[in-house]
Amino acid sequence: MNKIININLAGRLIPIEEGAFATLHQYVNWLKQYFGREKGGDEIVRDMEDRIGELFQDRLKGGTACITEADVQSVINIMGSPEQIVHEASAEDNTDEAGAAPEPEARRYFEDNGKRLTRSNKEKVIGGVCGGIAAYFHIDPAIVRVIFALVSLTYGIGIVIYGLLWIVLPVSGQTHITGLRRRLFRNPERKVVGGVCSGLAEYFHVDPVILRLVFVLPLLGTIFFGAVDSDIFFFPAFAGGIPTLLLLYIILWASVPEAKTVAEKLEMRGTHVDVQSLSHAIKTEDQKAGTGEKIPASTGQGGSPFRVFALLMKVLVYIILGFCLLILASVLVGLITALFGIAVSSVYVFPFKSLITDSETIQWVLWISLLVLLIVPFYAIIRLVVRLISGRKYAGNRWIHLTLGVLFFAAILSIISIAGLLANDFRNSYTTDETVAIQQPAGDTVIIRQAAPGKKGLISLRRWYDDDDLWLKMQNDTTVLINNIRFEIVPSPDSLFHLMAHKSAYGRTVERARSEAEMLDFAVVQEGNTIILPADMSLPSRRPFRGQGIRFELQVPAGGVFKTEGMDDDVYDRMHIRVGVNRISYTINEDDAREWKDGVYHTMEVPASYHSRKAAKDKDSADQSISY
Amino acid sequence: MNTENTQSQMRKGILEFCILSVIRHEEVYPSEIIEKMKAAGLSILEGTLYPLLTRLKNAELLRYRWEESPSGPPRKYFSLTEKGEDFYKELQKTWQQLSEAVNQLTQ
Numbered sequence: 001m002n003k004i005i006n007i008n009l010a011g012r013l014i015p016i017e018e019g020a021f022a023t024l025h026q027y028v029n030w031l032k033q034y035f036g037r038e039k040g041g042d043e044i045v046r047d048m049e050d051r052i053g054e055l056f057q058d059r060l061k062g063g064t065a066c067i068t069e070a071d072v073q074s075v076i077n078i079m080g081s082p083e084q085i086v087h088e089a090s091a092e093d094n095t096d097e098a099g100a101a102p103e104p105e106a107r108r109y110f111e112d113n114g115k116r117l118t119r120s121n122k123e124k125v126i127g128g129v130c131g132g133i134a135a136y137f138h139i140d141p142a143i144v145r146v147i148f149a150l151v152s153l154t155y156g157i158g159i160v161i162y163g164l165l166w167i168v169l170p171v172s173g174q175t176h177i178t179g180l181r182r183r184l185f186r187n188p189e190r191k192v193v194g195g196v197c198s199g200l201a202e203y204f205h206v207d208p209v210i211l212r213l214v215f216v217l218p219l220l221g222t223i224f225f226g227a228v229d230s231d232i233f234f235f236p237a238f239a240g241g242i243p244t245l246l247l248l249y250i251i252l253w254a255s256v257p258e259a260k261t262v263a264e265k266l267e268m269r270g271t272h273v274d275v276q277s278l279s280h281a282i283k284t285e286d287q288k289a290g291t292g293e294k295i296p297a298s299t300g301q302g303g304s305p306f307r308v309f310a311l312l313m314k315v316l317v318y319i320i321l322g323f324c325l326l327i328l329a330s331v332l333v334g335l336i337t338a339l340f341g342i343a344v345s346s347v348y349v350f351p352f353k354s355l356i357t358d359s360e361t362i363q364w365v366l367w368i369s370l371l372v373l374l375i376v377p378f379y380a381i382i383r384l385v386v387r388l389i390s391g392r393k394y395a396g397n398r399w400i401h402l403t404l405g406v407l408f409f410a411a412i413l414s415i416i417s418i419a420g421l422l423a424n425d426f427r428n429s430y431t432t433d434e435t436v437a438i439q440q441p442a443g444d445t446v447i448i449r450q451a452a453p454g455k456k457g458l459i460s461l462r463r464w465y466d467d468d469d470l471w472l473k474m475q476n477d478t479t480v481l482i483n484n485i486r487f488e489i490v491p492s493p494d495s496l497f498h499l500m501a502h503k504s505a506y507g508r509t510v511e512r513a514r515s516e517a518e519m520l521d522f523a524v525v526q527e528g529n530t531i532i533l534p535a536d537m538s539l540p541s542r543r544p545f546r547g548q549g550i551r552f553e554l555q556v557p558a559g560g561v562f563k564t565e566g567m568d569d570d571v572y573d574r575m576h577i578r579v580g581v582n583r584i585s586y587t588i589n590e591d592d593a594r595e596w597k598d599g600v601y602h603t604m605e606v607p608a609s610y611h612s613r614k615a616a617k618d619k620d621s622a623d624q625s626i627s628y
Numbered sequence: 629m630n631t632e633n634t635q636s637q638m639r640k641g642i643l644e645f646c647i648l649s650v651i652r653h654e655e656v657y658p659s660e661i662i663e664k665m666k667a668a669g670l671s672i673l674e675g676t677l678y679p680l681l682t683r684l685k686n687a688e689l690l691r692y693r694w695e696e697s698p699s700g701p702p703r704k705y706f707s708l709t710e711k712g713e714d715f716y717k718e719l720q721k722t723w724q725q726l727s728e729a730v731n732q733l734t735q
């Protein structure tokens with residue numbers, strides 16, 4: 001049974017067994033001796049004693065009546081047994097009597113690459129080029145990425161530059177960007193829409209109004225140029241004007257973070273973040289919340305005229321910047337707009353779906369394929385741009401990408417095959433020959449007019465090689481009108497006027513073409529000497545468009561007089577009179593095609609050779625197809 | 629080569645840095661430092677910490693003040709001096725270089 005004694009350990013009263021005390025005393029002596037060599041060794045031992053006392057006191061509070069040998073041993077283990085302390089200390093060779101101060105001659109353990117431009121191994125999305133540049137210039141890597149993304153949009157120049165840099169710059173892992181003074185954030189305090197302009201303004205220390213102008217100006221520019229109807233150089237850029245900067249704004253909105261914490265707000269303004277500025281900022285925030293005043297965004301520069309000038313310069317620079325942004329971004333946006341346009345027009349076209357094919361299945365497949373064709377690239381492009389800008393890696397689900405890719409491919413395939421199917425439907429054609437009953441005009445003079453078309457035009461198909469203007473219109477929900485009307489004037493085989501109508505259509509087989517052709521309906525009106533031809537014909541309801549057309553043929557006897565009214569050979573006109581060498585005998589000399597004059601009376605003169613020539617030609621042409 | 633020796637060398641190298649970090653974060657007393665380091669995964673002997681603290685204080689990188697504790701005698705609360713702050717920044721740089729170099733080499 002051990003005697004219990006009370007000791008004073010660094011001001012604490014500790015009841016301890018005698019044997020335990022002996023161990024403790026030995027330990028403390030060792031400490032004194034060991035640390036005695038050191039400067040401040042006394043203090044070290046004193047502190048350790050104090051700690052030991054604390055530990056003992058904790059145990060006593062825990063319930064034990066007095067400190068036992070086991071307690072002492074465990075405390076020694078916590079503090080470190082002599083062996084452990086020596087072991088730890090022996091691993092030192094630097095910090096000895098000289099103290100913990102660093103060595104006077106700076107020993108270089110590492111290469112200091114701080115001053116070289118390198119690629120960053122740490123801060124990278126693709127190759128670390130932007131990260132390295134950002135580290136070198138000590139700016140926010142997000143900014144560098146935005147710049148690269150924008151420059152890339154001019155015909156990929158940025159990509160070329162990026163590739164070059166990737167090859168040329170060495171990799172370095174040391175480009176850690178600490179304590180960025182300025183980072184690009186969105187400013188939630190002074191925001192109109194999303195705080196993008198405010199955030200940018202803070203970063204550049206400009207008035208946000210300027211940036212808002214930059215975003216809005218091209219919008220106005222587009223409207224302006226659109227009204228002027230330009231084939232100007234800028235047209236692609238301004239066509240993309242509205243979507244360009246809108247898209248840019250949206251992308252920035254998505255990728256630039258909002259400055260939420262006080263520290264972030266300080267960073268946004270470029271103020272150094274430390275304890276003092278933080279606490280000051282927090283106080284100001286509280287005041288602001290109380291009084292509702294705003295923190296001024298930009299600091300003034302002394303001197304009023306200077307300030308105005310500087311402001312103007314800044315405005316100019318940023319307007320130019322805005323235009324550059326606009327032009328640079330137009331390529332990408334042109335792509336997106338085109339895709340968008342397809343989607344929109346397919347929505348538009350959708351009511352016309354019955355024109356494309358009468359098969360419901362094909363209609364739906366086509367519709368879905370178009371949608372996929374639009375959405376997938378749209379999504380991919382947006383993602384790419386956002387990634388480039390923010391450097392954030394979206395959680396890209398492999399399976400989603402795979403599925404989208406497959407869908408896209410399938411959509412392309414199906415569109416190709418549908419196109420093939422449709423092309424098949426135009427393989428054969430058929431033309432009917434009908435006689436339209438007309439009254440012989442008095443005085444052998446005929447006037448031909450065309451009815452005025454209705455006002456509701458919708459789609460225009462223009463075929464350049466023929467200078468034709470073929471259009472389709474929806475008259476109501478079920479009727480489609482086509483203006484594929486042709487008109488010819490030929491000599492009559494007899495002494496009477498005749499009006500022939502040749503209806504034609506295309507189809508997969510001749511029979512189908514024929515049935516399509518025969519379904520066509522038209523109305524010819526005669527008022528005295530005037531024959532009024534229809535401006536268009538209506539497609540039978542729900543028949544698909546298969547190149548249906550009507551060719552009217554007015555046969556004028558020799559000596560008969562004819563004139564047309566309101567039908568000029570104009571590209572934009574509704575009818576087209578073919579004054580071809582083979583068609584109107586009116587041209588006596590084959591090489592000398594006379595110009596057709598509208599509103600002038602012509603007399604049909606038929607050379608003698610005409611009919612024999614025509615007979616020969618008719619024998620040759622077994623092909624009934626109408627050439628457009 | 630003794631594994632333990634090398635391991636201990638590795639630890640030894642960053643101990644100062646870690647301790648300074650803890651103190652830089654907020655004013656602490658010694659056993660608090662040990663607790664925090666243990667919570668972070670580094671265990672250190674009190675017998676190593678106290679000498680280190682004293683040395684750092686003697687080199688004017690740390691200062692302390694006494695504060696009354698609810699349970700017993702007053703405690704020393706340590707904080708970084710300006711010199712200590714500079715010293716810390718130097719160590720921080722070195723640590724970054726070191727850790728990135730090591731990460732790269734050991735990839």
